[in-house]
Amino acid sequence: TSGESHTDLKASGKGWEWIACISGPSGSTIHYSQSVQGQFTISRDNSKQQVYLQMNRLKTLVVFVLLGICPCHTVYGYFDYWGKGTTVTVSSATAPPTLLTLMNCGTPSNDHYSIGCLATGFSSSSLTFKWTDASGSALTDFVQYPAVQSGGAYIGVSQVRVAKNVWKNSKSFNCFVEHLGSEQTAVINKPEPLMVTLNPPSVKNVFMDNQAVLNCVISGTDQNTVAGTTITWQVNGNNETKKIVESKGNLNSRVSTLTIDQTEWTNVNKVQCSAKKSGEDTPVIQDISRAPSVSVHLLPEEDTKKEGDVTLVCLVVSPSLCDVYIMWKEDSSEYQDGVTSPPQKTPEGNYSVTSVFTVKKNKWEGNSVFTCAVKHSLDNNTAPQERSPEAGFALSCTDNVEDEFGSLWSTTSSFIILFLLSLTYSTVLSLVKQLPLSLSP
Numbered sequence: 001t002s003g004e005s006h007t008d009l010k011a012s013g014k015g016w017e018w019i020a021c022i023s024g025p026s027g028s029t030i031h032y033s034q035s036v037q038g039q040f041t042i043s044r045d046n047s048k049q050q051v052y053l054q055m056n057r058l059k060t061l062v063v064f065v066l067l068g069i070c071p072c073h074t075v076y077g078y079f080d081y082w083g084k085g086t087t088v089t090v091s092s093a094t095a096p097p098t099l100l101t102l103m104n105c106g107t108p109s110n111d112h113y114s115i116g117c118l119a120t121g122f123s124s125s126s127l128t129f130k131w132t133d134a135s136g137s138a139l140t141d142f143v144q145y146p147a148v149q150s151g152g153a154y155i156g157v158s159q160v161r162v163a164k165n166v167w168k169n170s171k172s173f174n175c176f177v178e179h180l181g182s183e184q185t186a187v188i189n190k191p192e193p194l195m196v197t198l199n200p201p202s203v204k205n206v207f208m209d210n211q212a213v214l215n216c217v218i219s220g221t222d223q224n225t226v227a228g229t230t231i232t233w234q235v236n237g238n239n240e241t242k243k244i245v246e247s248k249g250n251l252n253s254r255v256s257t258l259t260i261d262q263t264e265w266t267n268v269n270k271v272q273c274s275a276k277k278s279g280e281d282t283p284v285i286q287d288i289s290r291a292p293s294v295s296v297h298l299l300p301e302e303d304t305k306k307e308g309d310v311t312l313v314c315l316v317v318s319p320s321l322c323d324v325y326i327m328w329k330e331d332s333s334e335y336q337d338g339v340t341s342p343p344q345k346t347p348e349g350n351y352s353v354t355s356v357f358t359v360k361k362n363k364w365e366g367n368s369v370f371t372c373a374v375k376h377s378l379d380n381n382t383a384p385q386e387r388s389p390e391a392g393f394a395l396s397c398t399d400n401v402e403d404e405f406g407s408l409w410s411t412t413s414s415f416i417i418l419f420l421l422s423l424t425y426s427t428v429l430s431l432v433k434q435l436p437l438s439l440s441p
Contacts, residue, residue: 020053095153097122097179099186102159112141112161115188117175119156125149129158130176133166139173191222194229198273198286201265203325203375210262216273216286219253225277231256232283234272310364314338314372316353317346326355327373330363335373 020042023029041054102116125147131139142160175186201212233240276283327335338357
């Protein structure tokens with residue numbers, strides 16, 4: 001920079017031409033090309049050994065090359081030295097990049113997951129990528145590919161490798177892009193884990209249709225992940241491949257249905273449904289096992305009788321929450337549904353279900369026999385457990401339940417009374433609501 005400096009310019013679609021020249025070391029002589037007059041200012045700082053070219057305004061996109069040191073009189077004839085040149089692209093407007101994220105959807109390679117960040121539509125090839133996990137810790141195992149020009153804009157790509165342990169402990173990852181002094185961020189969220197729900201068979205279907213139908217529902221936030229999941233069944237620890245039908249749920253779920261004949265269901269102790277994502281080593285498992293036996297009790301009719309009707313209450317006690325179906329029948333007639341309450345948890349940790357059945361007093365006082373029949377979804381008996389009022393105050397299909405029932409009755413009697421009162425209240429309320437209608441002209 002002790003000598004003169006000269007700058008050449010090439011406008012889009014045109015040949016090379018010189019822009020400006022400044023003499024050295026004083027800088028007293030400055031020349032500008034007529035074609036760019038007023039658009040550039042050239043200066044120098046000898047203490048820093050630097051020459052400056054300030055762009056004041058540009059009408060079109062230009063590319064210019066700083067060619068290095070040459071005497072100013074080269075404008076009139078010759079060059080002493082050509083520098084290697086530095087290419088600079090200048091645009092009248094700078095477009096920021098648009099960020100798109102790429103997620104690994106296959107099997108991890110060498111215990112690593114790969115995620116990517118794609119920057120598109122920016123006007124300058126100068127771009128820098130950085131990566132962090134959700135906590136802000138830097139991820140350094142990444143590669144940034146050179147920007148490629150396409151259709152007047154640039155495209156840049158960066159790919160980072162994430163170790164399995166980091167992937168497991170972080171819910172998201174951040175891609176930072178620096179472009180012309182500004183920074184943009186794209187967040188890559190991991191797909192939510194698969195949800196596996198194994199629905200036990202409907203006890204009514206087991207009893208009425210003589211088959212157990214189990215539904216395994218696989219759901220997740222990513223449709224491709226759900227679609228690529230492998231679903232397997234095990235019955236009593238053995239793989240089951242027969243009588244399995246798969247159906248599509250909503251956009252992000254699948255349903256696998258296993259049907260077991262009632263004769264086979266009587267020997268089933270455990271059913272397991274597993275869902276394994278592509279590339280995962282550990283499946284998500286749900287299973288159902290046999291519940292302990294259910295105790296069935298019947299309240300004495302004297303406690304629930306009213307004029308003209310007799311109300312029977314059947315109380316089912318189970319140590320675990322399961323689908324309980326309570327039916328009633330008169331003599332050998334078809335089963336009927338009573339009014340069954342939702343399961344209630346008792347202080348002892350059991351679950352109780354109450355069913356109320358109302359019969360006419362004249363039938364009750366006659367020779368009719370009324371029976372409460374109970375089936376639950378995990379019961380392997382083909383016939384329901386049945387109890388009739390004439391058998392006594394508290395009957396059970398298992399031994400050693402009298403003490404438990406005494407405690408249970410003291411805690412659930414109030415619930416049963418409230419339950420009956422609520423039925424009476426609902427009936428009275430309905431009559432009251434209908435009364436004004438009957439009096440209106």
